[in-house]
Amino acid sequence: MANLVKYPQIQEKLFMEIKGVVQDGEENIKEEELQKMPYLKAIILEGLRRHPPGHFVLPHAVTEDAALGKYVVPKDGTINFMMAEMGWNPKVWEDPMAFKPERFLSIGGETFDITGSREIKMMPFGAGRRICPANGLAILHLEYFVANLIWRFEWKAVDGDDVDLSEKEEFTVVMKNPLQAQICPRLK
Numbered sequence: 466m467a468n469l470v471k472y473p474q475i476q477e478k479l480f481m482e483i484k485g486v487v488q489d490g491e492e493n494i495k496e497e498e499l500q501k502m503p504y505l506k507a508i509i510l511e512g513l514r515r516h517p518p519g520h521f522v523l524p525h526a527v528t529e530d531a532a533l534g535k536y537v538v539p540k541d542g543t544i545n546f547m548m549a550e551m552g553w554n555p556k557v558w559e560d561p562m563a564f565k566p567e568r569f570l571s572i573g574g575e576t577f578d579i580t581g582s583r584e585i586k587m588m589p590f591g592a593g594r595r596i597c598p599a600n601g602l603a604i605l606h607l608e609y610f611v612a613n614l615i616w617r618f619e620w621k622a623v624d625g626d627d628v629d630l631s632e633k634e635e636f637t638v639v640m641k642n643p644l645q646a647q648i649c650p651r652l653k
């Protein structure tokens with residue numbers, strides 16, 4: 466939401482996408498309508514890439530000596546995956562620190578594989594056997610709330626306030642300075 470306040474043109478583009486799918490006067494966007502909104506999905510994926518709620522997955526361990534590339538991880542050794550850094554890797558992502566949902570639209574019309582079963586370019590939910598079992602549920606909720614919040618309200622920055630995207634670590638990573646916004650109802 467902070468990025469949608471910071472970049473009103475992205476918010477407007479999303480609103481126009483929603484308007485093309487949802488009937489005028491409809492109060493709540495329905496679950497099945499979300500599937501017709503590729504730009505919404507791109508915004509959610511870009512949010513998870515640029516601001517993953519966890520910067521590491523849960524610590525993993527090996528039960529026997531294991532070779533990982535040119536390294537050996539000894540039995541019972543712990544491995545921490547630097548998940549946020551993967552999503553910010555300039556060798557994989559062009560201009561990685563910028564918020565550009567479009568990057569998820571130009572992958573040959575295919576939906577981005579968040580589970581990393583083919584290749585791992587980011588892994589906000591982890592990957593493999595211990596991947597977050599709720600990744601589908603989480604994305605559905607993110608899409609549902611963001612779409613409805615934008616459909617019902619216009620979100621504007623507070624006058625003279627530049628939205629600060631700095632982060633701090635709590636149980637998950639959160640905004641260092643919580644988002645403040647002026648919200649105006651769109652429906653009459």
Ligand code: HEM
Nearest residue numbers: 518519521522523589590591592594595596597598599603
């Ligand atoms: C945006 C929201 C969420 C994110 C980014 C997220 C991310 C993650 C990550 C990174 C892991 C660790 C994966 C690993 O160790 O390899 C994890 C594990 C897990 N998550 Fe989530 N999660 C989210 C929402 C949820 C929700 C809503 C639930 C429950 C309803 C949930 C349940 C779990 C469980 C049970 C595990 C442990 C799985 C295991 O160790 O086998 N997560 N999640």
